[in-house]
Every structure is written in C-alpha cells, then in structure tokens.
Amino acid sequence: MPAAKTASSKATTAPRRQAPTLESIATRYHAQLRSLDSAGDSLSDGVVVPALREAIVEGVLAPGSRLSEVQVAKQLNVSRTPMREAFAQLEREGLVTILPRVGAYVRSVTLRDVEEIYTVRAALECLAVQLASERMTPLGAAQLDEVINAMRASVEADDAAAYVDALDRFYTIVMTIADNRTLQQNHASLIGPVRRLRRIAMARGGRMRASFEQAVRIRDAIVNGTGDVQDLMREQLRGACAAALDVLNNASK
Template sequence: MVVSSSAIHTAAEFVYDQLRKKIFEKALTSGQRLPEVAIAKDLNVSRTPVREALRRLESEGLVQIIPGWGACLASPSKQEIIDTYEVREDLETMAIRKAAKRITPLQLCRLQEQIDAERETFVNRDLESYLKVNDNFHIIIAESSGNSTLVGYVKNILSRIFVQMIFFESFFDFDTNPSLEEHIAILNALKEHDEAECVRLMKEHLRLSMEGLKAK
C-alpha cells in the first residue's frame, strides 16, 4: 500500500498537535524520553509522521534530538532562565529608552490591547496564550524603538524565554497576575514619554520576574 505525502503530512500534524498539547498541559516531564515506536503505537500512526513531528518540535526548542540516542523533551535549568533574563534586561532597557521618545498613539493602543488580552488569558490559565500575549507586549515596545536590528534580538531572547517558561512547573502557582500592574505602569510612562521612568519600570519589572524565579 502506497501512502501519499499529504497523508503523512496530515498524520505528522496530528502527532505534532498531540505532543505539543501534552507539553503545555504538563502531561510530559521535562527531560522525558520520547521514543518514536511508543508514540507511534499510542497514536496509531507509523514512525514517519512521528519523526517529522519531533523534528518540528525540535526546531521550536521544545524537544532535543540526540543522534544515536533519540528524542527527549527540553530540560532548561532555573539558572539558564535567569541568565537569559539578564541578557533580556539590557536589550529591553535599550528598546524602551528609544520607544519612550518615538512611540505612536497607534502603538500605545496596541499595548493596551495586549494588557486587556493578558487579563483574559491569565484568568483562563492558558499558558501558551498568556506567554504569547506577554511577548507581544514587549515586542511592540521593541518595534516602537525604530531599530529593526534591536527588534530581532528582542524577539530572539523572548523566543528562548517562551520555551524555557513552558517547563517551569510552578508558573501559574499564584492567584493574581504579578506582571499586569507592572505592564500598566509601563504603558502609562510611555504615554507620558518619560524616558527615565520607562527605563526604571522596565528594569524593575524584569528584576521582579527573575526574583520570582529564584524564589521557586
């Protein structure tokens, strides 16, 4: 029986969706092995779409594939997350310093939209959506800097943190969103084009995030 490439692609999409869902729901453990044979059997597919799905997850940083050993979930350490945040602070401080002078009314409206969406996604405990909305808030600020190279670096560091935070098990172990009021304060400072206050608030926001990680 000949299996078409479109059928394989559809099966790979199915496997990808199932594995990604398990990752975000914490049904799989950080560092856990992902044997192709077991996954194929569990999802009633061949190994080919499983292999394709694992490669896609690897490209997103969610999975590691070790030649001769196989695939496993990524396993970032708390220190790696903290180190990434330190780099992030320098990039985002530069971005908001420039944005304070250049940000437009339209960009301010887009930031408000992200804050509104952040409230909803946190209430729903939707980790993936929450992290995306959070990232969008910071990306809009970077875009407001007018420096396209800086935007690229900010997107890269946020992408790293996005993956790392997925595996941080106690991420939603609080009743209120600690970053929401900080984002509101940052937006208000940007509306006033207060460069010094914008920088202070951004540094404080990222410092509190790192301290929260260290305390867990």
C-alpha cells in the same frame, strides 16, 4: 436551600476548558497553514516547530519526555521527513536535547537557565522599551491599551494562561514599536524559553497581579516618554526571575 441547589447545579454543568494535546495543537497549526497564503512555508516551520514549541511551553510534553520521530510525526499528522530539522531548531532554542544514537528529549529548565535568560532579556527588553518610548505613535498607544485591557480581564478572571498569552502580545507590540530588526531577531530567538519561564513564574501566588501592575507602569512610561522606562523594565524582570527561581526551587524539594 433551593438557591444553594441551583448554584450547585450550575457549577456542575459549567463548561470546562479541555486540556490541550499535541494532536489538538497540531490540528490548529495545520488549519492556519491551509488558511494562509503559505505555499512557501515548510511543514517544519508551519506546523512541527510551532506545535512542539507550544506543547513544551505549555507542559503538554513534560521535561525529560522522549521525542520519538515516528510517534511525534504520527501525532502531528506529518511524515518523518521534517522531524530532524524541527528537533534541531528546538535544540537551538534550548527546548530540546538531542543525544547522539539515543534520541531527542524535552529539556528540563535549570536554575542557571533562568538566570542566564533573564540576564539577556534585561539587555534586549530594556533597549526595546527605550526605543519604543522614543518612537511611540497613536497606533502604538492604542495597541498597548488594547492588550493592557486584555491582561486586566485575565487577572480579574484569575486566568493565568490567558494572561500569559496577553503578556506575550504586549512584548510583541513593544518590539514592533521599537522598530529594530536586529533587536527583534535576537529577541525572537528566545521566544520558546521566555514563554516557558513566564508560565513557570505565574505558578507563584500573586505573581500575575504583580506582573500586570508593573506592565501598566511600563505602558505609561513608554507612552508618556518618561525617563524611568528602563528601570521599570528591569524591576519587572527581577520580579519574574525571582518568581521562576522560587517555583523551581520549591519543585525540587
């Protein structure tokens, strides 16, 4: 009995991760902007766009939410000047819808979005892993091992948010090793929608572990230069696409 009471007490006092807000996300980007030699960076590029992108991807701003220039500027601690530019950029990324004379809204994810984005991802990321396997370096292998360890720790802790962050880094490292600027630029243009879909897919039970096990196979194929790396990448994307479609279909019932 005393042991059970102690365990209950520990559970009660265990710290809980606070849910992010748009204000807290913006504060972090303001701090990053001040800490870097970023005199040439605009508030739109350095704070407004990344903060809104993260808030949409993480679900802090729900699909269908109206984005008032005045209210959002206040939450981001910026003037209204960079807001329209930022909304236009996020519309190009597929995260925001702008209706003339009405305003900006957080764009909902459709089944067609999922299918189209994963089709394009397959083309880009299969090329990326092939190039990475041909251009692998000891540093690249070490970086992949480090991020795989972070992914493993997140799976063991059942921390989907941390896992997706690590998975984002995994793909960033692959793109860096691939060393193709045109490929990187095209992949970067999908960054918002891709991260949003990753987080949606992880809501399906068992997806995180399946994703990790396949990522380990992809890592091994890249580092060892085996010929099946593109097939493994396609298999990973098929699983992710199916998971995202499943979550969205269930949500609509």
